[in-house]
Amino acid sequence: NPNRMWGGRYALGPAEIMEKINASIDFDRRLYAQDIAGSMAHADMLVAQGILTAKDGRAIKRGLAQIRAEIESGKFRFSTKLEDIHFNVEARLTDLIGPAGGRLHTARSRNDQVALDVRLWVRDTIDRLENMLRDLQSALIDRAEEYAATIMPGFTHLQTAQPITFGHHLLAYVEMVGRDRGRLRDCRARMNVSPLGAAALAGSPHPIDPRKTAKALGFDGPMANSLDAVSDRDYVVEFLGAASLAAVHLSRLAEEIVIWCSAPFRFIALSDAFTTGSSIMPQKRNPDAAELIRGKVGRIVGAFVALCTIMKGLPLTYGKDMQEDKEPLFDAADALELCIGAMTGMIRDLKANPERMRAVASADYSVATDLADWLVREIGLPFRQAHHVTGVLVGKAAAKGIDLDKLSLDEMQAVEPRITAAVYGVLTVEASVAARKSIGGTAPANVARAVKEARRRFLGP
Numbered sequence: 001n002p003n004r005m006w007g008g009r010y011a012l013g014p015a016e017i018m019e020k021i022n023a024s025i026d027f028d029r030r031l032y033a034q035d036i037a038g039s040m041a042h043a044d045m046l047v048a049q050g051i052l053t054a055k056d057g058r059a060i061k062r063g064l065a066q067i068r069a070e071i072e073s074g075k076f077r078f079s080t081k082l083e084d085i086h087f088n089v090e091a092r093l094t095d096l097i098g099p100a101g102g103r104l105h106t107a108r109s110r111n112d113q114v115a116l117d118v119r120l121w122v123r124d125t126i127d128r129l130e131n132m133l134r135d136l137q138s139a140l141i142d143r144a145e146e147y148a149a150t151i152m153p154g155f156t157h158l159q160t161a162q163p164i165t166f167g168h169h170l171l172a173y174v175e176m177v178g179r180d181r182g183r184l185r186d187c188r189a190r191m192n193v194s195p196l197g198a199a200a201l202a203g204s205p206h207p208i209d210p211r212k213t214a215k216a217l218g219f220d221g222p223m224a225n226s227l228d229a230v231s232d233r234d235y236v237v238e239f240l241g242a243a244s245l246a247a248v249h250l251s252r253l254a255e256e257i258v259i260w261c262s263a264p265f266r267f268i269a270l271s272d273a274f275t276t277g278s279s280i281m282p283q284k285r286n287p288d289a290a291e292l293i294r295g296k297v298g299r300i301v302g303a304f305v306a307l308c309t310i311m312k313g314l315p316l317t318y319g320k321d322m323q324e325d326k327e328p329l330f331d332a333a334d335a336l337e338l339c340i341g342a343m344t345g346m347i348r349d350l351k352a353n354p355e356r357m358r359a360v361a362s363a364d365y366s367v368a369t370d371l372a373d374w375l376v377r378e379i380g381l382p383f384r385q386a387h388h389v390t391g392v393l394v395g396k397a398a399a400k401g402i403d404l405d406k407l408s409l410d411e412m413q414a415v416e417p418r419i420t421a422a423v424y425g426v427l428t429v430e431a432s433v434a435a436r437k438s439i440g441g442t443a444p445a446n447v448a449r450a451v452k453e454a455r456r457r458f459l460g461p
């Protein structure tokens with residue numbers, strides 16, 4: 001029979017183009033380990049329930065173990081004619097062990113099987129990515145400790161706003177990555193239920209025990225509704241949502257690295273290991289990894305949009321449309337894994353240029369707010385009025401092309417007679433950052449403490 005999969009009803013094989021659009025083996029072979037683990041748990045359950053003999057169960061597990069070894073050693077011959085990973089494994093199993101191989105699919109459909117495989121794959125991927133994000137946090141925290149007192153300009157609108165510390169800036173990303181990890185964990189907790197037992201869509205007439213397979217595969221339990229079990233891809237969408245936001249965060253940091261590396265900024269430098277040269281301009285050191293992280297967010301967010309679009313019009317339950325979940329999922333996970341790894345490498349690699357950062361932080365009247373705050377604190381001006389007085393003083397200094405602390409006391413008192421020489425004490429970038437000791441503020445003392453806290457909160461005891 002030309003059709004090994006559903007030969008009973010079919011006399012003829014599929015059109016070539018039908019085979020081509022239908023086959024998923026080129027990408028879903030990636031699920032082989034999950035598929036085989038699921039089949040082993042299913043076989044054990046069938047034996048325990050008396051649906052399969054112990055002898056058949058043993059033959060099936062032996063065959064599956066051999067198939068896994070064949071795949072891992074590159075000896076397995078995948079066939080497009082056999083459509084997907086499920087049929088490829090099952091066909092080989094029957095070749096290996098005979099008719100017992102055909103009993104494995106009792107009380108199961110590819111619908112609950114694929115739902116299981118993808119779930120297991122997403123769960124493994126979440127664990128791996130969360131671990132990598134933890135490593136990224138560890139790198140950021142180490143560098144934050146090193147640069148706890150390194151002054152740089154803080155920006156709003158990419159305009160110099162107030163002096164901050166580089167360590168504080170890096171710790172902001174530690175918080176963002178911490179939320180990304182939390183979102184992945186939330187997704188994992190919600191998705192950790194087993195679809196096995198739903199079979200095609202309605203459940204099974206065999207005396208199966210889905211609690212057994214769920215437990216064996218590390219799930220909290222079986223899914224409550226068989227229709228939901230085979231048609232739910234929420235976990236893929238949630239994972240891609242969490243991945244998108246993580247990628248957005250990495251992209252923002254990547255953009256900052258690109259800016260900081262640029263000649264007009266020169267805040268940081270990356271080593272040879274994380275830059276590339278130009279084929280024509282000998283002087284170039286381009287931060288390609290940062291640019292690629294910024295670029296790859298497109299395919300990750302694209303995958304999220306693709307999944308939402310695939311699912312939005314699907315009636316219950318399974319539709320072949322859902323086969324389209326895998327390529328975007330795999331691609332996005334691969335891209336995110338690369339991005340996290342490359343970002344961790346860059347963070348460990350980068351070298352700050354504290355002189356340059358401090359010089360830029362001191363320019364453009366970055367301590368103007370400190371002057372206004374002094375007027376509020378020391379002579380009791382309402383903040384609005386202090387803002388106005390400071391604005392006039394900044395205008396005076398700017399007209400003369402000098403910094404605020406280069407205005408003489410006479411010049412200041414001409415604007416506000418109650419100003420004293422003590423004001424000069426707050427007009428340095430060091431005083432500015434040191435004063436910002438409020439909760440979550442940028443003071444070096446805070447950063448040193450925040451580093452310890454972050455290690456405890458995110459890296460464990």
Ligand code: ARG
Nearest residue numbers: 024084110111114320322323
């Ligand atoms: N390759 C399919 C997928 O990825 C497996 C499930 C097919 N089920 C079916 N009834 N055609 O979705």
